[in-house]
Amino acid sequence: MPFAFVGGALDRAEHLRNDAAAIAALWPRARVLLLDDDGCALADAQRQPYPPPAAALATVDPATAVFLGLHGGQGWFALPAGELAAAAPERIDLRxxxxxxxxxxxxxxxxxxxxxxxxARQRHCGACGGALRFARAGWLGHCAPCGLEHYPRTDPAVIVAVSDGERLLLGRQAGWPPRRWSVLAGFVEPGETLEQTVAREVFEESRVRVRASRYLASQPWPFPGSLMLGFEADAEPDEPVVNDELEDARWFTREQVGAALRGETRDDGLLLSPRISISRWLVERWWERR
Incomplete structure (x- = not known):
């Protein structure tokens, strides 16, 4: 895919998560990613994944690691860096x-x-306050006092390229770098379809009325735990009006978007999201189809 966190996915081998013997057998040859408290990965001097020393891993109980999956028969795991953080020369953020x-x-x-x-943020049961014990190779938090099971949370959100047929609707948040604009996005509410979310979020943020929308693709966005569901939408040519969610929203012409995609931005030019994001891909797709 033309955006990050989709290509090269591991075989998650979900059937192994309850097999402690199989997980332990994978550990001696494991590929282990170490993350610090800020969510950055430990890296070597070339800023590539830091390989933890075999002697250090030999002292770790594999049941305390998160089993990510398999590639070519090798198990991949993740661990909080802990004391191993001091040995790595670099840290690298996900972006x-x-x-x-x-x-x-x-x-x-x-x-x-x-x-x-x-x-790290789900250490206790939200129903009774009991301490959780993690099982299933790190993918389940079990509360012994009340018996509830807790699973990793993913928040679905729509992200949408809205067009009136000639122009593309983009918005910007107050905290973004100068001249940075992006397609609109928002979280799905309970009891709502994705198409309803598209229409509601676009109207809430810009007062632009969506006529129809179509799903295109998705991207995991772990900042901290979203799933971005990419759409394109046809809308009325309403004049955008923003509330407190956005600093501004505007229609941009094909010429303006094309100049930004080619890097032909001047002091007052348009800057788009980086290529790692589905946001950029949605803009590129809209421009190419026009």
């Missing part, structure tokens, strides 16, 4: 790794970051 690491490693990093973020 940087998406551009600098091989596709498989970057996609595994995204998976690891999302699950470890959930585990």
């Amino acid at each position: 940087t790794a998406a551009a600098a690491w091989p596709v498989m490693e970057a996609t595994a990093f995204a998976q690891a970051r999302a699950v470890l973020h959930w585990r």
Whole structure:
């Protein structure tokens, strides 16, 4: 895919998660990603994934790691860096790794970051407050006092290229870099279809009325745990009006979008989202189809 965290996905081998013997057998040859408390991965001097020393891994119980999956028979795991963090020369954040690491490693990093973020913040049961015990190779939090099971959380969100037939609707948030614009996005609410979410979010953020929408593709976005569901939408040529969610929203012509895609931006030019995001792909697809 033309955006990050999709290509090169591991075989998640879900059937092995309850097989402690199989997980332990994979551990001696395991590929292990180590993440610090900020969600950055440990890296070597070349800013590639840091290989933890075999002697250090030999002291780790594989049941405490998150089993990410298999590739070529080798098990891939994720662990909080802990004391091993001091040995690694570099740290690398996920956005940087998406551009600098091989596709498989970057996609595994995204998976690891999302699950470890959930585990770090889901230590107790939300119903009774009991401490959770993680099982199923890190993918299940079990509460012994009340018996509830807790699974990693993924928040679905739509992200949509809205067009009136000639122009593309883009918005910007106040905290973004100057001149940065992106397609609109928002989270799915309970009891709502994705198409309903598209129409509601676009209207809430811009007062532009959507006539129809079509699903195109999806992207995991572990910042910290979203799934971006990409759409294109046909809309009325309403004048955008923003609320407190966006600083501004505007229609952009094909010429303006094309100049931005070619990097022909001046001091007042349009800057788009980086290539790792489905946002950029939606803009590129709209421009190419026009």
